Amino acid sequence: MFSALKRPAVLRQDALASLVVFLVALPLCVGVAVASGVPAELGLITGIVGGLVVGALPGSTFQVSGPAAGLTVLVFEAVREFGLGMLGAVVLATGVLQLLLGALKFGRWFRAISVSVVHGMLAGIGLVLVFGQLYTMAGVKQPRSGLDKITGVPGLAADVVTHGPALTSFAVGAGTIAVLVVWKKLPARARLVPAPLVAVALATGVTALCGLGIANVEVRGLFDAVQPPGLNDLTSLGSVAALGTVLAFTLIASAESLFSAAAVDRMHDGPRTHYDKELLAQGVGNTVCGVLGALPMTAVIVRSAANVQAGARTSLSRLLHGAWLLLFAVLLPAAIGVIPLAALAGVLVHAGCKLVPVKEFGPLWREHRGELVILGATAVAIVTTSMFEGVVLGILLAVVKTAWETSKVQVDVRELTDGRLIATVAGNATFLRLPRILETLEALPQDRPIEIDLSGVRHLDHACRTALEGWASRHHGAGTEPVRMRHPEPEKASV
Numbered sequence: 384m385f386s387a388l389k390r391p392a393v394l395r396q397d398a399l400a401s402l403v404v405f406l407v408a409l410p411l412c413v414g415v416a417v418a419s420g421v422p423a424e425l426g427l428i429t430g431i432v433g434g435l436v437v438g439a440l441p442g443s444t445f446q447v448s449g450p451a452a453g454l455t456v457l458v459f460e461a462v463r464e465f466g467l468g469m470l471g472a473v474v475l476a477t478g479v480l481q482l483l484l485g486a487l488k489f490g491r492w493f494r495a496i497s498v499s500v501v502h503g504m505l506a507g508i509g510l511v512l513v514f515g516q517l518y519t520m521a522g523v524k525q526p527r528s529g530l531d532k533i534t535g536v537p538g539l540a541a542d543v544v545t546h547g548p549a550l551t552s553f554a555v556g557a558g559t560i561a562v563l564v565v566w567k568k569l570p571a572r573a574r575l576v577p578a579p580l581v582a583v584a585l586a587t588g589v590t591a592l593c594g595l596g597i598a599n600v601e602v603r604g605l606f607d608a609v610q611p612p613g614l615n616d617l618t619s620l621g622s623v624a625a626l627g628t629v630l631a632f633t634l635i636a637s638a639e640s641l642f643s644a645a646a647v648d649r650m651h652d653g654p655r656t657h658y659d660k661e662l663l664a665q666g667v668g669n670t671v672c673g674v675l676g677a678l679p680m681t682a683v684i685v686r687s688a689a690n691v692q693a694g695a696r697t698s699l700s701r702l703l704h705g706a707w708l709l710l711f712a713v714l715l716p717a718a719i720g721v722i723p724l725a726a727l728a729g730v731l732v733h734a735g736c737k738l739v740p741v742k743e744f745g746p747l748w749r750e751h752r753g754e755l756v757i758l759g760a761t762a763v764a765i766v767t768t769s770m771f772e773g774v775v776l777g778i779l780l781a782v783v784k785t786a787w788e789t790s791k792v793q794v795d796v797r798e799l800t801d802g803r804l805i806a807t808v809a810g811n812a813t814f815l816r817l818p819r820i821l822e823t824l825e826a827l828p829q830d831r832p833i834e835i836d837l838s839g840v841r842h843l844d845h846a847c848r849t850a851l852e853g854w855a856s857r858h859h860g861a862g863t864e865p866v867r868m869r870h871p872e873p874e875k876a877s878v
Contacts (some may be wrong), residue, residue, distance in 0.1 A: 434705015
């Protein structure tokens, strides 16, 4: 990284890239914090730590970390349930757990999480984020549960249409979204300025010039916003609810960071990500954020992509972007206080829509409908229950689907010349396929000698073995010749 200081061309390119990333990160850091129900400065602190601390650590060269829209819903729920003072303790525990997982070389295993679960997780987060921020766009307090946010939309629409201040606020948010959508279609030279910065700046300017009476971001000051967790907060981590939140933070932050690393690696030809080191770096960053009482961090694909596309050459660019965030927060804190909340809500509605993987639906429906079911179930569970329960359900469904697909078994019955029937079982005989096996055997005549050939079975679990032995015992009890069993070779099957 610091070798770039000796090469003026590389240093200049990294400095320019860092400015682009800074301009992308600034409105997102503030917006994610406000949407999470915490002071705006806490989002900037997380962005600063993501640049200055994580940016200096090994792992990924071009990936940029900071507060992410993907954790907004979970942070909001945690702050509502435990209070703002407890947030630092939860984030601190998350960082320590990530450090432990990284030291134990678990980084590579996060890549084994089903892609459908991750897409479902992002879709659920995106839906809750979108519907929740619609209320903020209108200057109305949003309902508590994800389901209430959705069912309350007709009432929200009525308030916007009939209430002047709500309509004005909503129009500012909608205008922000329109700028974000249109900006991508402009010439490349215009798009050198990040769309979120342009959209928020225009909304701020219009609000100020027209004297619109809508709510702005509240400013407390960077150092006043720092709230290290107290001893009572740390001792409260022993509760089941707090531990569940820590696990959810760890799973989602780690998975999102490492999936982002895999995506960023496909964008450039430079050094590949070392996943265990990247998990350690994320752990260090979240530990520092926890000590400062700030938001949790993940690697953010939007900022990382902007870093690569801006031509970053080394990891110095991401470190410098953290320095720009620090300078802005220290020298120009009042600039945050003129930003309309509706504009930031519009940025997050746009970000939430992009979290829903609409492009994946068609291919999954045509080729992998089971994966689409997992994606949909995970998203619906997150919207109707909570983040942690939705992700756990998705993982369980993915495991069950894999177990079902790998436990394929074939049962054939043939008759020998002496009248003996041979039932041949081949494949993986597990409890999932037990009904089919027993249905075939129970349909065989009761007065005929039978042999069960298990030599073609690759895996025979305890449930199947017990069920087969029980069926054989019942068949012999009917007065027929004992059922013969040809068991699989030890090296072919295990019980």
